[in-house]
Amino acid sequence: MIPCPVKGAFMESPYVSRAYRAFILVAGTYDMIVGLSLFFLYPILYFLMSALDPSLAWCGNTSNEMAHLKMNGVFMFFVGMGYCFPYVNYEKFKFYIPVFGIGLRVWGGTFLVYTNLVWGLSFVYGIFGAVDLIFAVIFVYFLWGYRQKKLHIRNF
Secondary structure (H helix, E strand, O other): OOOOOOOOOOEOOOOOOHHHHHHHHHHHHHHHHHHHHHHHOHHHHHHHOOOOOOOOOOOOOOOHHHHHHHHHHHHHHHHHHHOHHHHHEHHHHOOHHHHHHHHHHHHHHHHHHHHHHOOOOOHHHHHHHHHHHHHHHHHHHHHHHHHHHHHHHHHO
16 A cells, blocks of 8 residues: 555555556556647647648648647546546546546547548557557456456455
């Protein structure tokens, strides 16, 4: 158990394995890194995603596509920060994993893979989508184990 200066702020659940908690941190860190990359490294990602609009003059800081990437970066950063809540107190904030860890990742990952395969957008979209779908599958695996363990402990 990690000591915390705020009494009762950290609660280690007997149902949550160390691997699950570590994966929650990995998923949150991944989202924060991608979010910061979208915000601060937007010209590079803009180029990698082949999002150049030939009808617009190249004015990177003011184009709508750049603003969209930056807004998505802010959103992803705060989604990543949200994983701190179930990490610190899983039983209180366990709703976050099905909503953001599974639901948002499946929806976003499917959309990104779809845009890559059907619309023919950049391969980077497909990679981001595939990573999100893999994260969602791993969350389903851990969530299934969490529920089975919780049922098993309650029955004895």
